Amino acid sequence: MTARSQSTAGQLPVAEPSQLRRAALELIALDARAFTGLIALNALAVGAGLAGPWLLGRIIDTIEAGGGAKAVDRFALAIVVCAVAQLVLTRYARLVGDRFGERTSARVRERFVERVLALPASVVERAGTGDVTTRGSTDVASVAVALRDIGPDVLIAAVQTLFILGAVFALAPLLGACAVVGLSGIYFAGRWYLRRARRAYLAEGAANSVLAELVATTASGARTIEAYGLRRRRITACREAIERCRQTRMRTLFLRSVLLPSVDVSYVFPVVGVLLIGGVLHGHGAMSLGAVVASAMYLRQLSAPLDTILQRLEQLQSSSASFARVEGLGQVPQAPSGTSRAPADDRIELTGVCYAYDGGGDVLHGIDLTVKEGERLAIVGPSGAGKSTLSRMLAGIDAPRTGTVTVGGVPIRDLGPDLLRRQIVLITQEHHVFLGTVRDNLLIAAQSATDTELRAALAAVEAEWAEELPDGLDTELGAAGHRLDGSQAQQLALARVVLADPHTLILDEATALLDPRTARHTERALAAVLKGRTVIAHRLHTAHDADRVAVMQDGRITELGTHDDLVTSDGAYAALWRSWHGEGPS
Numbered sequence: 145m146t147a148r149s150q151s152t153a154g155q156l157p158v159a160e161p162s163q164l165r166r167a168a169l170e171l172i173a174l175d176a177r178a179f180t181g182l183i184a185l186n187a188l189a190v191g192a193g194l195a196g197p198w199l200l201g202r203i204i205d206t207i208e209a210g211g212g213a214k215a216v217d218r219f220a221l222a223i224v225v226c227a228v229a230q231l232v233l234t235r236y237a238r239l240v241g242d243r244f245g246e247r248t249s250a251r252v253r254e255r256f257v258e259r260v261l262a263l264p265a266s267v268v269e270r271a272g273t274g275d276v277t278t279r280g281s282t283d284v285a286s287v288a289v290a291l292r293d294i295g296p297d298v299l300i301a302a303v304q305t306l307f308i309l310g311a312v313f314a315l316a317p318l319l320g321a322c323a324v325v326g327l328s329g330i331y332f333a334g335r336w337y338l339r340r341a342r343r344a345y346l347a348e349g350a351a352n353s354v355l356a357e358l359v360a361t362t363a364s365g366a367r368t369i370e371a372y373g374l375r376r377r378r379i380t381a382c383r384e385a386i387e388r389c390r391q392t393r394m395r396t397l398f399l400r401s402v403l404l405p406s407v408d409v410s411y412v413f414p415v416v417g418v419l420l421i422g423g424v425l426h427g428h429g430a431m432s433l434g435a436v437v438a439s440a441m442y443l444r445q446l447s448a449p450l451d452t453i454l455q456r457l458e459q460l461q462s463s464s465a466s467f468a469r470v471e472g473l474g475q476v477p478q479a480p481s482g483t484s485r486a487p488a489d490d491r492i493e494l495t496g497v498c499y500a501y502d503g504g505g506d507v508l509h510g511i512d513l514t515v516k517e518g519e520r521l522a523i524v525g526p527s528g529a530g531k532s533t534l535s536r537m538l539a540g541i542d543a544p545r546t547g548t549v550t551v552g553g554v555p556i557r558d559l560g561p562d563l564l565r566r567q568i569v570l571i572t573q574e575h576h577v578f579l580g581t582v583r584d585n586l587l588i589a590a591q592s593a594t595d596t597e598l599r600a601a602l603a604a605v606e607a608e609w610a611e612e613l614p615d616g617l618d619t620e621l622g623a624a625g626h627r628l629d630g631s632q633a634q635q636l637a638l639a640r641v642v643l644a645d646p647h648t649l650i651l652d653e654a655t656a657l658l659d660p661r662t663a664r665h666t667e668r669a670l671a672a673v674l675k676g677r678t679v680i681a682h683r684l685h686t687a688h689d690a691d692r693v694a695v696m697q698d699g700r701i702t703e704l705g706t707h708d709d710l711v712t713s714d715g716a717y718a719a720l721w722r723s724w725h726g727e728g729p730s
Contacts, residue, residue: 158468183303193304196226208434283466286467305446316422336402396462507533520681565644575636605639605642702715
């Protein structure tokens, strides 16, 4: 199964191991000089550390051969010099490793942000904010720790392990072979662990994302949940998600509980084997006592780097799963870069449009509709008729399964995001205040706008409160700064629309979540934004003033005409209108 094929049921994909290796090599290549220096310094530090046991063996052999104190002192001084050299080299190796890790983790974060911002809006909405947030916080942090701390530690330990085993083989090949056989238990335990760990840690990460999504949506929709009596249902869902997190966590703990004790026992065998066989060989005069002692000391040293590798192995598996989830964003098909051809005019045309959500049947069936420049179109119908889905088609958020949606003769899917948002903007009942200043929030829509233009946009939506803020446009917004109420947040969003200056606005229940007083104030601000633009709205009370009304039922446009004509025809729209006014059937 490829990473792309894993993106099912709205879930974001997870990168395959081959893709992870390629991504890791790309990151290393971007800082190859530091990585090479890191390996070289660690190799020199390990080489200096290996001199100690060898020199100690020489001291033993010298004493056994009747050598004098001067020879022993020279060897002892060499041990001290090598120890100091190892300390200095290890210090600089750690410094280079930390800098390499910080730079590389910064690249991972930057690439993640770039990929998230490039994701099609429909992909983010289906995946949910919980998954994206978990990948951008927990997973990216885990990868950063691996690059800064775990990676250098494992690299140093791996170099030490190879050099130590090489030193044992150089001293006595037979003892080296004995050591390798004794360490085979670690190999089998590690292989058993690695076969199961990746899947277990991916499952744990996915369970954490589901829980985060449930908590986020429950918190944001608390009023709706309370109003519809869904409290127990949401508590049950959260408990089930927590239980799933517990189960996946227990699985990874079980894997570690098998690996670590197996490794601890395996450390004893090489040392015991070397001492026994070395003792026999020394007794027969086939090996010096110094070589036996040096080999045993090397193998005792081997426990430290192997401990580091195996203790970090669990963290590496967790970080590898996080890296797979972070890199998985690169497997999502990106929004098209767009065509260089600009729309000829502002006319929007839908021809034979059908649409189905993932794995389901069509929810739009053969929609044919033309929205003229400057026209006000009301799309009405019962709940579930397809109004919001059609609005998403018109806004270019979703692409039709069949049929075409064009703006000025250019297919909407061929328009890049920047050009598309200068043409059409969808205003929903959700609005967002970004962390930062008022100016930061407004410049999102027009990066080159002057302060005069920003203030004019606020004035256009009657946001007089902005002038009363303590630092004006430089006032910090959010939990740590000035908090905006629902009406002010919507006005800020509408000011961004003014700055973006699209020719078409699509209103998808833009004031539905506001209380009546706030909604009336916001609708006055909205009226200023709508002036002179093509407007497509959903709310039934706006239909009377619209140029035309489109009635949707079961994913089809069943009626299309002016308000008066549709009321006169006494069809579905007339029934909706009378019902809204509290009138009985004619």
